[in-house]
């Protein structure tokens with residue numbers, strides 16, 4: 611008798627857990643759909659279909675790290691990523707996204723296939739590869755690969771750089787160097803970088 615009772619309790623529990631899971635899944639699907647719709651109807655007008663933009667004015671978002679995407683949308687919303695172009699283009703847009711929507715669009719872009727690398731000047735790319743993989747030990751510039759991954763695809767919340775527009779990469783390094791974009795870890799790394807080094811490393815990651 612006791613056993614039958616336990617079995618019934620067990621079955622009821624199992625059924626309610628399954629129902630709760632089904633509800634979660636339905637809510638998750640709704641949320642994912644809302645994120646995808648936002649991306650298709652709004653973000654893609656600048657960031658391109660599936661996050662692959664053609665103009666270097668607009669960063670590629672496809673296959674970017676999820677945590678990094680979330681963090682950037684949060685700093686645009688908080689108006690603490692302050693370069694003028696962020697103010698002009700992203701503050702208003704991010705200001706209209708609530709936390710669940712930030713989560714959904716970040717998941718959407720993180721799951722898209724990456725942009726293919728673009729060829730460039732082989733000499734420049736070779737210089738950039740060396741800088742990316744070894745840094746410049748004599749000048750205290752560490753290897754970018756330490757944080758951005760050996761293949762530049764990003765690691766955990768360290769952003770993907772592979773396939774990104776070289777012009778966008780150079781511009782961000784300049785903003786970070788000039789403390790316009792506040793990124794303390796990166797500032798320490800690029801504070802003494804020359805324009806030629808920026809061009810080389812940007813050509814290399816764009817080619818990946």
Ligand code: HEC
Nearest residue numbers: 652653656667668669679682683693695696699700703715
């Ligand atoms: C009107 C054009 C426009 C639209 C629409 C737009 N963006 Fe942007 N976005 C930009 C520009 C320009 C930048 C580069 C800002 C900078 O350089 O500081 C940017 C930067 C970003 C970045 C930072 C990328 C990085 O590598 O640091 C993220 C993330 C982003 N946008 C997400 C979105 C999402 C999500 C949407 C839709 C909800 C969206 N954007 C809609 C123009 C746009």
Ligand code: HEC
Nearest residue numbers: 752753754756757768769779782783792793795796799811
């Ligand atoms: C110690 C870890 C670390 C190293 C080493 C490092 N980075 Fe970064 N990098 C970061 C972090 C963290 C961010 C995100 C900054 C933020 O949150 O705004 C970043 C962001 C960037 C961005 C902006 C990406 C975007 O989509 O806007 C560029 C460009 C970049 N790094 C280039 C480099 C280059 C080039 C090197 C090598 C010379 C390098 N990084 C080395 C940690 C690192």
